Amino acid sequence: MVEADPGHGSAPDPTVEEIFDAVAATAPRIRDALPGRRVESGTENPSGETVMAGDVYADELLAEALGDVDGVGSFVSEERAEALDVGGTVGDDAYAVAIDPLDGSSNLRSNNAMGTVVGVYDAPLPAPGRDLVAAGYVLYGPITTMVVADESGVREEVVERDDDAANGVSRSVVIDDLALPDEPTVYGFGGRVPDWPDAFREYAREIEGELKLRYGGAMVGDVNQVVTYGGVFAYPALVDAPDGKLRLQFEANPIAYVIERTGGSSSDGSDSILDVDPEGLHDRVPLYVGNDGPIERLEAALD
Ligand code: P6P
Numbered sequence: 001m002v003e004a005d006p007g008h009g010s011a012p013d014p015t016v017e018e019i020f021d022a023v024a025a026t027a028p029r030i031r032d033a034l035p036g037r038r039v040e041s042g043t044e045n046p047s048g049e050t051v052m053a054g055d056v057y058a059d060e061l062l063a064e065a066l067g068d069v070d071g072v073g074s075f076v077s078e079e080r081a082e083a084l085d086v087g088g089t090v091g092d093d094a095y096a097v098a099i100d101p102l103d104g105s106s107n108l109r110s111n112n113a114m115g116t117v118v119g120v121y122d123a124p125l126p127a128p129g130r131d132l133v134a135a136g137y138v139l140y141g142p143i144t145t146m147v148v149a150d151e152s153g154v155r156e157e158v159v160e161r162d163d164d165a166a167n168g169v170s171r172s173v174v175i176d177d178l179a180l181p182d183e184p185t186v187y188g189f190g191g192r193v194p195d196w197p198d199a200f201r202e203y204a205r206e207i208e209g210e211l212k213l214r215y216g217g218a219m220v221g222d223v224n225q226v227v228t229y230g231g232v233f234a235y236p237a238l239v240d241a242p243d244g245k246l247r248l249q250f251e252a253n254p255i256a257y258v259i260e261r262t263g264g265s266s267s268d269g270s271d272s273i274l275d276v277d278p279e280g281l282h283d284r285v286p287l288y289v290g291n292d293g294p295i296e297r298l299e300a301a302l303d
Pocket of ligand 1: 103104105106190191217218219220235245246
């Protein structure tokens with residue numbers, strides 16, 4: 001577990017701040033574009049999933065915005081087979097930024113929460129989560145919020161249009177030392193119960209008897225429930241998909257980094273997600289994140 005920073009760490013890295021400025025600046029434009037982009041694009045992503053028109057729009061907007069940030073060397077997206085070289089040398093004078101442009105886009109039709117996931121790596125991708133220098137997510141809920149985790153700590157911000165701001169948005173920190181509550185109260189488990197391995201199903205039955213179900217089909221929304229109320233989120237290994245569903249570079253690593261910096265734990269079933277050595281850019285991995293207790297019990301159950 002990465003020791004949670006009490007919010008009194010070093011000053012934020014200026015390039016990391018510029019990256020999250022760029023992400024924040026796209027948020028209102030992505031949100032405004034969603035009503036007209038609730039249909040399938042007719043293409044599939046490298047993971048073989050249907051791409052929505054909203055995914056395409058968000059991906060293109062974020063590629064343009066992040067490609068203009070000095071200090072970003074490559075833009076890597078869940079929707080693209082290869083990294084986009086945008087200048088600089090990743091690991092030397094530039095970062096690689098991994099993006100899930102519109103996490104949970106299947107919620108477009110049902111008008112439920114979605115998000116954008118960001119991982120800032122100090123190494124060419126694919127890379128282990130230990131190479132992250134920052135990570136975070138935008139949550140398109142009733143309010144547009146952005147959680148940013150880096151060496152200086154973890155903060156939650158409200159992102160709003162601001163015509164007086166240079167990039168058209170304001171970032172207002174509303175919690176400057178975001179920390180997981182001590183007591184778990186909610187859980188959210190992905191996949192279908194018949195597809196869960198027996199050991200996970202038994203663990204899930206225990207948790208279901210203790211915590212309240214909060215599962216909305218978009219990882220960002222479900223993880224934010226855990227960050228807010230304490231608990232556990234999992235998209236587990238499945239009987240016919242032992243690597244689960246979520247992508248290591250774009251979803252699991254950034255979320256694991258955030259959760260561990262808020263004082264929680266992450267696991268692939270046996271060890272921290274951040275220690276998983278990737279082979280491919282779009283590798284999937286089982287993801288379990290939340291309070292230490294539920295994660296320790298999970299690892300014991302799967303052992
Ligand atoms: P299911 C969204 O497509 C996503 O990648 C995650 O955001 C989410 O946690 C998961 O898939 C939902 O999957 O099988 O419940 O639809």
